[in-house]
Amino acid sequence: MNSVDFEAVWNALPQPALLFGLDDAVIAANAAAEAFFSSSVAHLMRRRLGDFASEASRLADLAARARSGAVSLADRGIELIAPDGKPRTVDVQLAALDSEGGGLLLLIQPRSIAEQMDRSLTHRAAARSVTGMAAMLAHEIKNPLAGISGAAQLLEMSLGDPERELTTLIREESKRVEKLLERVEAFGDTRPRPKAPLNIHDVIDRAQRAAEAGFARHVRFFTEFDPSLPPIPGDPDTLMQVFQNLLKNAAEATPQVGGVIMIRTAYSPGVAIAGLGGGRESVPLLVSIQDNGSGVPPEIKPDIFEPFVTSKAAGSGLGLALVSKVMADHGGVVECDSEPGWTVMRLRFPVWREARSKVKETAR
Numbered sequence: 218m219n220s221v222d223f224e225a226v227w228n229a230l231p232q233p234a235l236l237f238g239l240d241d242a243v244i245a246a247n248a249a250a251e252a253f254f255s256s257s258v259a260h261l262m263r264r265r266l267g268d269f270a271s272e273a274s275r276l277a278d279l280a281a282r283a284r285s286g287a288v289s290l291a292d293r294g295i296e297l298i299a300p301d302g303k304p305r306t307v308d309v310q311l312a313a314l315d316s317e318g319g320g321l322l323l324l325i326q327p328r329s330i331a332e333q334m335d336r337s338l339t340h341r342a343a344a345r346s347v348t349g350m351a352a353m354l355a356h357e358i359k360n361p362l363a364g365i366s367g368a369a370q371l372l373e374m375s376l377g378d379p380e381r382e383l384t385t386l387i388r389e390e391s392k393r394v395e396k397l398l399e400r401v402e403a404f405g406d407t408r409p410r411p412k413a414p415l416n417i418h419d420v421i422d423r424a425q426r427a428a429e430a431g432f433a434r435h436v437r438f439f440t441e442f443d444p445s446l447p448p449i450p451g452d453p454d455t456l457m458q459v460f461q462n463l464l465k466n467a468a469e470a471t472p473q474v475g476g477v478i479m480i481r482t483a484y485s486p487g488v489a490i491a492g493l494g495g496g497r498e499s500v501p502l503l504v505s506i507q508d509n510g511s512g513v514p515p516e517i518k519p520d521i522f523e524p525f526v527t528s529k530a531a532g533s534g535l536g537l538a539l540v541s542k543v544m545a546d547h548g549g550v551v552e553c554d555s556e557p558g559w560t561v562m563r564l565r566f567p568v569w570r571e572a573r574s575k576v577k578e579t580a581r
Contacts, residue, residue, distance in 0.1 A: 227245070227247050228247050228248040228249075228486075229486050230247050230249055230324075231249060231486065231488065232249060232324050232325060232326055233246075233247065233249045233250035233252075233253040233254070233324075233325040233327070234246070234247045234249065234250055234322065234323065234324050234325070235250055235261070235269075235322075235323045235325075236314075236320060236321070236322055236323075237265075237266050237280075237320060237321040237322075237323065238320055239320065240265075241265045241266040241267065241280075242262070242264075242265050242266075243261050243262045243263075243264050243265070243266075244262065244320075245258075245262075246258045246261040246262065248483060248484060248485055248486070249485055250325070251483055251485075252481075252483045252485040252503050252505070253325065253327060254299050254300055255299070255300075255301070255479070255481055255505060255507060255561065256299070256300045256301075257441065260300060261300070264300065266280055266321070268298065268300075269297050269298055270296075270297070270298065275292060275295055276295055276297070276309070279292055279295075279309070279311050280311055280321055283311045283312065283313045283321060284313055284321065289310065289311070289312040289313070290310070290311050290312075291308070291309065291310040291311075292308070292309055293308045294306055294308070295307055295308065295309045297309075297325070301559070303556060303558070303559055304556075305327070307325050307326060307327050308325075308326040309323060309324065309325055309326070310323075310324040310326075311323055311324075312324075358394075362391055362394060362395055363391075363395075365387065365391055366387070366388050366391040366392070366395075369384040369387040369388045369391070370384070370388060372384050373385070373388075411452065412450040412451055412452055412547070413450070413451070413452075414448035414449075414450070414569045414571070415448055415449050415450070415451035415452075415453060415456070415569075416446075416448055417446065417448075417449055417451070417456075417482065417502065417504060417566065418442055418444075418446070418482065419453070420451070420453055420456045420457055420460060421440075421442075421460055421480060421482070421504065423457060424457055424460035424461050424464055425438055425440075425460075425464065425480065427461060428461065428464040428465070428468060432465050432468050432469070433464060433465075433467075433468035433476075433478070435468075435471075435473050435474070435476050436467075436468050436471055436476040436477065436478050437476065437477050437478075438478050438479075438480065439477065439478070439479045439480070440479075440480045440481070441479070441480075441481045441482075442480075442481070442482045443482050443483050443484060445484070446482055446483075446484055446502055447484075447502070447568045447569060448568070448569045449502055449547070449549075449566040449567065449568060449569055450547065450548070450567065450569050450570070451547055451566070452547075455543050455546070455547075456543065456547070458539070458543065459539075459540050459543050459544065459564070460506075462536045462537070462539065462540050463506050463540060463562050464478065464506065465536075466536065466537070467506055467507075467508035467510065467560070467562075468508075469510075470508055470510025470511060470512075470560065471508050471509055471510045472509070472510070475509070476508070476509065476510075477508065477509045478506065478507070478508050479505075479506075479507045479508075480504070480505070480506050480507075481503075481504070481505045481507075482502070482503065482504050482505075483503045483505075484501055484502060484503070485501055485502075485503040485565075486499070486501040488500050488501065488565055490550050490565075498548055498567055499567060499568075500548070500549055500550060500565035500566055500567050501565075501567075501568060502565065502566040502567070502568060503563060503564070503565055504563070504564045504565075504566070505561055505562065505563045505564075506561070506562045506564075507559060507560065507561040507562075508559065508560055509558065509559055510558075510559070510560055511557065511558070512555045512556055512557045512558060512559060512560055513553065513555040513560055518553070518555060521537055521553050522537050522538055522540070522541040522551065522553070523538060537551075544564060547566060547567075548566075548567045549564060549565050549566040549567060550564075550565050551563070551564050551565075552564075552565070
């Protein structure tokens with residue numbers, strides 16, 4: 218197998234993989250490792266084996282045993298320290314590359330990935346159930362609500378100032394409920410939107426510029442884009458809504474001083490989900506949005522994409538449910554990974570079919 222074939226196989230591995238040299242320095246990292254650690258190969262290659270191990274981690278002991286002749290070892294529940302300093306609990310496999318106690322191959326299996334994918338697919342079903350509910354709400358509530366608001370306006374003409382305060386309150390609250398229903402009504406729009414080849418970076422750039430000019434003025438944005446990404450099948454308007462929603466949530470979670478949002482894109486093969494037309498659909502194009510906010514409260518983390526689930530005092534709990542619906546409509550999936558001090562939203566998209574065939578030809 219020549220070097221080109223090895224590189225293709227190496228980057229096609231669905232598991233994050235790191236290769237360590239004799240001095241314990243990282244000498245190679247695959248595409249899945251870049252996505253998992255949210256860090257480039259160049260950054261990872263500045264780290265050593267000990268940098269990934271916390272004080273309580275068994276990683277160093279496993280490495281020593283592998284080099285002493287055990288050849289290959291596996292262990293569960295190992296704590297790794299990512300380059301950003303955040304601990305991640307994973308399952309690992311360590312293999313010595315030769316009998317001289319030299320290089321080591323570290324394969325990482327994120328323990329949460331299967332749970333995240335299961336939850337994401339459940340959220341798809343939840344979003345579809347809200348579609349039917351939205352149609353009912355729009356018909357059964359909006360019409361009588363307009364009548365209530367109109368009646369309050371008529372009463373206001375014949376009342377004194379003290380009573381007008383009450384009718385004004387009725388009209389204002391009616392408008393607030395109407396706006397909420399309009400957001401819910403978005404789920405009821407089941408019309409298929411035409412999709413065309415779309416450069417995801419164009420949508421991200423538009424959403425970021427809009428955020429910087431408005432709700433995210435206090436935030437410092439950093440980007441790390443893969444310019445070689447193939448196009449996705451997408452509708453730019455609905456995807457713009459997705460990214461604005463996620464950026465708004467991230468911006469509101471970050472501190473007013475020192476708020477940071479990092480946006481990354483990567484080609485990360487090896488993940489497939491149930492396709493819209495049946496069968497399995499590969500979703501290799503990855504977009505991650507990470508913030509340094511307080512994190513998602515543990516009690517709502519498993520249900521974060523469910524309708525009406527929110528940690529905001531004045532939130533409707535519909536934003537992330539709508540994100541999940543739009544991603545499902547695009548044949549993709551959204552995942553959330555959060556701990557105190559940071560949150561990462563990961564969006565996985567399929568590739569436009571014509572571009573997909575070109576990617577396969579290039580990989581041969």
